[in-house]
Amino acid sequence: MATLVQAIRLALHVGEERHGVTDVFGQDVGPPLGGVFTQTQGLKTAWNTPLDERGIVGTAIGLALAGQRPVAEIQFCDYAFNVVDLLKLAGGISWSSAGDWNCPMVLMTPVGSGIRGSIYHSHSFDAQATRIPGWKIVMPSNPLDAYGLMLSAIVDPNPVMFLAPKALLRAKAASGERIPGEPDDDRALSKLIDAPLGDRSRWRPEWPDVKDAFVPIGKARTCRPGRDVTVVTYGRMVPVALDAAEQVAREGVEAEVVDLRSLSPYDWDAIKASVKKTGRVLFLNEDTEVTNFGEHLLRRTVEELFYELQAPPRLVAGAHVPGVGLADALERASVPQADGVAAALRELARAEA
Amino acid sequence: MSSAFPPRDPGEEGALAPELLVRMYQLMLRSRCLEERLIRMNKQGDGFFWVGGPGEEALNTSLGLLVHKGQGPEYDYLHLHYRATATLLAMGADPVDTLRQMKNTATDPYSAGRNFCNHYSVRKWNVAPVSSPIGVQLSMAPGTAMANKRAGGRGITIVQSGDAGTAEGDFSTCLIWCSLPGRELPCLILVENNQWGISTPYAEQHAEKHIADRARPFGIKSAVVDGNDAEVAYRELKKAMDYVRTERKPFLLEAMVSRLYGHSSASGANFVPDEVDCLVIFEKKLIERKLMTRAAMDDLKARCTQELLEASKRVREEPQPRGDSIWKHVFAERDLVRERPSQDGGKNGAH
Ligand SMILES: Cc1ncc(C[n+]2csc(CCOP(=O)(O)OP(=O)(O)O)c2C)c(N)n1
Numbered sequence: 001m002a003t004l005v006q007a008i009r010l011a012l013h014v015g016e017e018r019h020g021v022t023d024v025f026g027q028d029v030g031p032p033l034g035g036v037f038t039q040t041q042g043l044k045t046a047w048n049t050p051l052d053e054r055g056i057v058g059t060a061i062g063l064a065l066a067g068q069r070p071v072a073e074i075q076f077c078d079y080a081f082n083v084v085d086l087l088k089l090a091g092g093i094s095w096s097s098a099g100d101w102n103c104p105m106v107l108m109t110p111v112g113s114g115i116r117g118s119i120y121h122s123h124s125f126d127a128q129a130t131r132i133p134g135w136k137i138v139m140p141s142n143p144l145d146a147y148g149l150m151l152s153a154i155v156d157p158n159p160v161m162f163l164a165p166k167a168l169l170r171a172k173a174a175s176g177e178r179i180p181g182e183p184d185d186d187r188a189l190s191k192l193i194d195a196p197l198g199d200r201s202r203w204r205p206e207w208p209d210v211k212d213a214f215v216p217i218g219k220a221r222t223c224r225p226g227r228d229v230t231v232v233t234y235g236r237m238v239p240v241a242l243d244a245a246e247q248v249a250r251e252g253v254e255a256e257v258v259d260l261r262s263l264s265p266y267d268w269d270a271i272k273a274s275v276k277k278t279g280r281v282l283f284l285n286e287d288t289e290v291t292n293f294g295e296h297l298l299r300r301t302v303e304e305l306f307y308e309l310q311a312p313p314r315l316v317a318g319a320h321v322p323g324v325g326l327a328d329a330l331e332r333a334s335v336p337q338a339d340g341v342a343a344a345l346r347e348l349a350r351a352e353a
Numbered sequence: 354m355s356s357a358f359p360p361r362d363p364g365e366e367g368a369l370a371p372e373l374l375v376r377m378y379q380l381m382l383r384s385r386c387l388e389e390r391l392i393r394m395n396k397q398g399d400g401f402f403w404v405g406g407p408g409e410e411a412l413n414t415s416l417g418l419l420v421h422k423g424q425g426p427e428y429d430y431l432h433l434h435y436r437a438t439a440t441l442l443a444m445g446a447d448p449v450d451t452l453r454q455m456k457n458t459a460t461d462p463y464s465a466g467r468n469f470c471n472h473y474s475v476r477k478w479n480v481a482p483v484s485s486p487i488g489v490q491l492s493m494a495p496g497t498a499m500a501n502k503r504a505g506g507r508g509i510t511i512v513q514s515g516d517a518g519t520a521e522g523d524f525s526t527c528l529i530w531c532s533l534p535g536r537e538l539p540c541l542i543l544v545e546n547n548q549w550g551i552s553t554p555y556a557e558q559h560a561e562k563h564i565a566d567r568a569r570p571f572g573i574k575s576a577v578v579d580g581n582d583a584e585v586a587y588r589e590l591k592k593a594m595d596y597v598r599t600e601r602k603p604f605l606l607e608a609m610v611s612r613l614y615g616h617s618s619a620s621g622a623n624f625v626p627d628e629v630d631c632l633v634i635f636e637k638k639l640i641e642r643k644l645m646t647r648a649a650m651d652d653l654k655a656r657c658t659q660e661l662l663e664a665s666k667r668v669r670e671e672p673q674p675r676g677d678s679i680w681k682h683v684f685a686e687r688d689l690v691r692e693r694p695s696q697d698g699g700k701n702g703a704h
Contacts, residue, residue, distance in 0.1 A: 020691075023499075050533070054492045055526040062496015062510075065481055066426045067691045068503075070496070085486050094685040097474035097482040098465035102685030134683055157688040 002182055002189060005169040007143035008039045008108070008162075009193060010179060010210050011150035012071060016045050018212070019154045023063060025049050026056055026073030032200050036075060037110060037169050041195040042205030053079055057086040057107065061093070064105040069154065074109040076117075077125035077163070084128070090159045091134025106153045107161050111139070112236045112286055113335050114167025119323030121166075122331075124287035126235070129161050130263050130296070136217050137264040139163040141238035143173040145261055148215025156217065163263075165236035181210035220267035222274070226254035229348050230274040232297060233284040234260040237336060241284055244341035253349045263293060268300070275301060279310035280348045286335040289317035311351035316344050369584055371644050377418065377583055378635055378645065379653065381410040384439035385632055386657040387448045391455050391470055392614060392622045394665055400455040403618040405471045406436030408611035409545055411583035411631035415590045416511065416543070417443025421598075422478050424694045426504035430479045430497035432490035432512040435471050436545065437483070444478060448661060452668045459674040465681075466674035477694060488514065488521030491542070495530035498538035502601055509539040509597045517550020519564050531603035532571040539601045541593055542568075545580065547612040551620070568605035580608030581631040584638070 002010060015021035023045050026035075030048040034041030049056050053074055060072035074080045080087075093103040113122035129137045136158050140146035146164070153160035172186070183189050192206045223238065224245050231241040238259045245255035256274050260266055275281050281301060283294035294315045301313050316336045318324075324334045368374075388407040395403040406413055417440040421429045433440060442448060450462050457466035463474045464482075474482035481493065494512035501508040514524060531538040544564050548555040561567060568575035574596065578589040586608060593606045611628040615621055639645045 050529050052526055052529065054522055055495065055530050058489065058492025058494075058523065058526060059496040059499070059530060062430075062481075062493040062498070063500060064496070065493070065690055066430065066497045066500030068496075068500050086489060086492060089484055089486065089489055092484075093482055095682045096464060096468060096484065097476075097682075098461075098463075098467060099682040099685065100463070100474045100476045100689075101482060102687070102689045104685075104688055104690065136684070157685045 001173040001175065001177060001186055002143045002147070002179055003170050003172050004140065004143045004146045004164070005037050005039050006189065006193065007147040007179060008150055008164065009041060009043070010182075011147045011154070012040065012043055013207050014151060014210060014212065015071065015154040016043060019151065020069045021045060021071055021154055022068040023047065023070040025070070027051055027075045029073050034195055035073070037166065038194065039164070039169070040073070042193060053083045054086060057083045057090070060105045060107065061086065061090050061103055064103045064159070065101060069104060071106040071108060071154065074107065076121050077109040077111045078120045078123040080109055080125060081128075084132075087132050087135070091132045093134070094158070095134055102157045103159050104157045105159050107159065108164060109161070110166035110169070111163045112165050112167060113324045113331055114236055116326060116331070117166070117324070118326040122324035124285070124318065125163055126263055126285060127287040127292050129163065130293045134159065135264055136160040136262070137163065138217055138262050139165065139235040140261060141165065141168060141235055141259050142171070144177055144179065144213070145215050145221070147179050148213050149217065149261065151212060151214050152217050160217070163235065167236050168239070171239075179210050180213050181208055183208055215261065218262045218265040218267055220261055220270035221259045222256060222270070223259050224255065224257040226256035226278070228254045228278055229256070229280040229282065229345055230278045231255055231257045231282045231284055231341070231345070232260060232271055232274070233257065234263065235285070237284045237286055240336060240338050240341055243338035244345055247338065247342040248345045248349070251346070253345060255345055271297065271301070272305060275305050276308050279308055280351070282314045282316060282341070282344055282348055284316045284336060284341060286318045288320045289315065290320045292317045311348050314344055314348055316341055368642070369587060371642070374584070374639060375644055377414055377587065378639055380414045380417070380443045381439060381583065381632055381635065382650070382654060383448065383657055384410045384414065384442050386654065386661055387442065387451055388438060388614070390452065390658070390661040390665055392618070394452070394455050395618045395622065399665065399669060400457065400470060402469050403455070403622055404435045404469060404616070406438045408547065408613035408628060408631065409436050409580070410439040411635065412545065412580035412586040412590070412608050412610055413437055413439035414443045415583065415587035416440045418587070419591055419594055420444060420511070421508060424477050424479060426497070426500035426508055427506040428479050428508045430481065430501065430508070430510040432481050432494050432497070432510065433473065433483050434490065434513045434515060434518075435469070435483055435485070437473065437513065438471050441473050441475075441480070446473070446475070449664045449668065452661070452665050453671065456668050456671070457673065458668060458671040459678070460671045465678065476689065487518040488523035490514070491521070491523035491527040494527055494540050495538055498531065498540040501539050507598045509541060509594065511541045511543060513543045513545060515550065516544060516546040516548065516555055516564060517553065517558060519544060519567070520558060528568065528571045528573060532573050537602040539597045540603045541597045542603060542605045544605070544607045545610050546607055547610050549612055549616065551616045563607055565605050565607040573603045573605050575605035575607065577607045577609070580610040581629045581634060583631060583635045
């Protein structure tokens with residue numbers, strides 16, 4: 001079972017081999033490091049850039065306009081705030097030119113807390129990203145989705161942001177789930193594609209013959225069915241939601257967990273179907289709660305599904321403070337934890353509309 | 354302001370061919386007439402905003418004539434700013450389309466009524482969409498230049514900026530990314546120095562004597578030239594472009610130009626009499642060399658003016674975009690940038 005970060009790497013490799021990826025680039029993305037999270041080790045088109053996010057995004061736009069197929073990386077999304085105007089520009093190229101141009105680029109960046117990253121390695125980007133029209137935005141919670149969404153991002157004619165939950169990068173797929181063509185033995189996979197420690201100058205990866213397994217952009221996945229209450233979430237909060245669902249299940253509350261996987265476009269049909277079934281919904285993510293993407297979903301739920309609701313819908317999100325503090329208690333107080341989510345689910349399940 | 358810059362004697366390196374000079378004059382004049390029509394339209398309420406390039410015609414016409422025009426990385430990419438009217442006309446754009454963008458009609462081929470005038474976008478000629486945020490084109494240029502280099506042909510990237518805009522980090526980005534050791538990019542960085550950033554004069558925002566001097570630490574060749582003399586502008590641009598084409602390395606060309614109608618309609622768009630006018634200089638030269646008569650010039654100007662006036666009346670009757678068109682093209686459905694030109698039927702955009 002590949003880890004999420006191995007899945008990203010395998011998808012980028014397949015992108016290079018079969019789907020025309022010409023450039024995988026960013027700070028420390030090329031050899032010898034291959035990415036601060038190992039996400040680009042051994043890729044044949046990977047190269048290092050100057051420490052200049054504006055140059056990274058601008059160059060990706062230029063490459064895309066010139067018919068190349070770039071995958072650019074911002075090392076941490078905490079450092080993407082100085083390129084927001086360029087992201088707006090990329091998202092607006094098709095629209096502003098009334099369909100004369102398109103801008104087929106992928107921008108990947110690790111997001112969120114959970115690795116003791118302190119103030120500037122813990123930011124989320126989903127609230128910011130979903131404020132920028134013209135982008136497709138995906139955020140996987142497991143290796144198979146990471147693999148399939150990256151492939152879909154690569155072949156899409158639009159700019160696609162790939163938000164990688166950094167706390168899940170080392171997470172493995174559920175047992176038995178493998179990328180088609182992935183070796184049966186995890187250690188064998190690591191031997192083939194993970195760069196050795198120390199001198200890597202002569203190391204070359206041996207890529208397994210993995211097959212295409214696209215996950216369509218815009219399609220959610222119900223990762224736990226339940227009849228009593230719905231959790232709509234994505235990224236790192238998916239395992240948190242599953243943990244909370246497990247807790248309340250012991251008390252007889254059956255929570256349905258919907259992993260959105262794509263934030264733009266998002267799968268409204270899946271949300272609607274689940275809310276119609278349970279009448280109770282919690283929107284969950286770890287970005288700061290004021291002007292939060294979950295707020296948008298909640299507003300739309302109230303406007304369009306009001307008469308389906310049996311309880312006031314809830315948002316559980318990050319505290320609206322400038323950063324996620326380093327100490328354990330600070331992080332726990334800043335981003336949603338399974339216990340808090342479980343408490344919200346209990347209240348929702350009991351509430352009367 | 355640019356009168357402070359000593360004009361070079363174009364004779365010292367030989368004159369351009371008479372046919373070329375006359376062609377350049379016709380294009381420059383047409384561009385000037387177009388700008389004056391746009392300004393008039395704006396003042397009469399036919400268009401919300403004007404910004405453009407009267408005073409930059411000598412340089413921008415030369416650029417348009419020197420571009421290796423086509424689609425894809427074998428050809429030149431252009432990342433222009435909002436004063437490049439003359440470049441587009443010299444490349445063969447229809448001035449009526451500029452009037453359409455001024456009047457934000459549904460028929461505006463550059464943005465279907467979405468963007469300000471002189472914000473061009475022509476994929477079939479590698480003209481990247483012009484956008485308002487100052488400097489961003491400088492960060493995009495290395496990307497197309499990389500594709501030019503890979504394509505292996507003679508195609509280069511040309512990126513424009515005003516003088517004030519070089520204070521943005523994007524200018525440094527462009528210098529750095531175009532000059533990485535062993536990975537130099539075929540990119541012409543063209544600074545059009547009119548000595549102003551809206552109302553702030555050059556001296557107030559630059560300690561460097563010439564913007565071109567900023568190329569030196571990166572090993573980028575550079576020059577400062579008089580962009581108001583059409584012959585000098587053409588020759589110096591050609592020299593710089595030839596260098597970039599053959600050496601596959603960047604060049605920073607700073608051209609001194611004028612701003613004849615102020616920054617934009619927001620500052621009144623009134624004629625500024627104390628700036629050097631490239632068209633007046635050029636007319637004098639053509640008359641001296643007996644290439645054209647004053648009467649022929651006056652006649653040409655009258656015809657141009659009349660044609661554009663009539664065209665602007667027709668454009669006024671063309672449909673405005675419908676409100677529900679805002680939903681179109683948020684996402685592209687096809688990968689246009691990777692389609693071969695023939696598949697597109699040579700059309701510029703689909704509305
Ligand atoms: C990023 C950004 N900041 C501010 C503005 C507003 N603005 C428009 S033009 C301009 C001055 C540009 O001066 P310069 O680069 O010298 O070009 P010029 O207009 O003189 O040709 C400013 C400040 C803008 N469009 N974009």
